[in-house]
Amino acid sequence: NVFSMIHCKADDEAEDVAKVIQKQIDVTEYKILFSAREFKKTRVEYFVEHEFSLEETIPA
Numbered sequence: 675n676v677f678s679m680i681h682c683k684a685d686d687e688a689e690d691v692a693k694v695i696q697k698q699i700d701v702t703e704y705k706i707l708f709s710a711r712e713f714k715k716t717r718v719e720y721f722v723e724h725e726f727s728l729e730e731t732i733p734a
Contacts, residue, residue: 676701680695685708688706688708689706692704
């Protein structure tokens with residue numbers, strides 16, 4: 675099984691990209707799933723300076 679996420683502005687553009695990938699990896703059967711709606715995009719903040727510091731001491 676191969677899973678890939680393709681980001682395009684239009685469905686037909688995504689289908690074209692999928693066809694190119696399909697030919698490159700020599701797959702004869704594949705399905706394309708499209709999102710029904712777009713979710714709010716927010717940047718993930720893994721380490722935020724104002725929350726903690728690696729040098730910060732922890733009270734005992």
